[in-house]
Amino acid sequence: MTFAALPLLTLALAGCQQAAEEPAVAEEGTAPQVKLPVPINAAMVGIIDQSADYIWAVGNGDLPRDDHDWDQVRGAVYDMILGGQLIQIEGTGEYDAQWVANQDWQKHSNDLTQIGQDALPLAEAKSTDVEAWRAIGDRLVQNCLACHELFKPEVPSQGILHESTVRESLGESIFD
Numbered sequence: 001m002t003f004a005a006l007p008l009l010t011l012a013l014a015g016c017q018q019a020a021e022e023p024a025v026a027e028e029g030t031a032p033q034v035k036l037p038v039p040i041n042a043a044m045v046g047i048i049d050q051s052a053d054y055i056w057a058v059g060n061g062d063l064p065r066d067d068h069d070w071d072q073v074r075g076a077v078y079d080m081i082l083g084g085q086l087i088q089i090e091g092t093g094e095y096d097a098q099w100v101a102n103q104d105w106q107k108h109s110n111d112l113t114q115i116g117q118d119a120l121p122l123a124e125a126k127s128t129d130v131e132a133w134r135a136i137g138d139r140l141v142q143n144c145l146a147c148h149e150l151f152k153p154e155v156p157s158q159g160i161l162h163e164s165t166v167r168e169s170l171g172e173s174i175f176d
């Protein structure tokens, strides 16, 4: 990117921020009514899909090589645990409100959290038991597919491909 392009980008970002509804601070002693400032799809791509890549990598035998790599895997597991709850909060997407109100949606989202919880002891122990990781990965795939079959529109509202997904698809290590 050139320097000339930077002011334009800043302007464009400022424009976006003004358009979005500012989150309000709740009254003292009251929990805030939190909404995602982005579509659920952004959480799906940025958190769920991203963390799944790291969990699948280990199940595919792409083993972490050092503590830094294990840190990424453990972080991904936490992202999955938390992400399953995050996608039950309405965001700015067209269908978000109707999705979060649906019990199948809630069930599949909670399953993501549970699968993450079950992976946590493996990540904490830096387990190289590839079979155990693969079993977790298999449950994940089933879950993604089941929910997409029920809810995913034909045309996605965003199209982002992670570098990690590209690497996996090329058979390269996901780790730096």
Ligand code: HEC
Residues within 6 Å of the ligand: 039, 040, 041, 044, 045, 048, 049, 052, 087, 093, 105, 106, 108, 109, 112, 140, 141, 143, 144, 145, 147, 148, 151, 152, 153, 155, 156, 157, 158, 159, 160
């Ligand atoms: C609770 C339901 C649910 C679960 C569980 C779920 N997804 Fe999604 N996902 C969706 C919906 C709905 C969309 C489309 C959102 C949109 O287009 O606005 C989506 C979109 C995506 C996208 C964006 C790209 C595209 O084609 O739209 C990716 C990537 C993705 N999901 C990956 C995953 C992965 C990986 C898993 C499992 C680890 C998963 N999802 C689990 C409901 C789910």
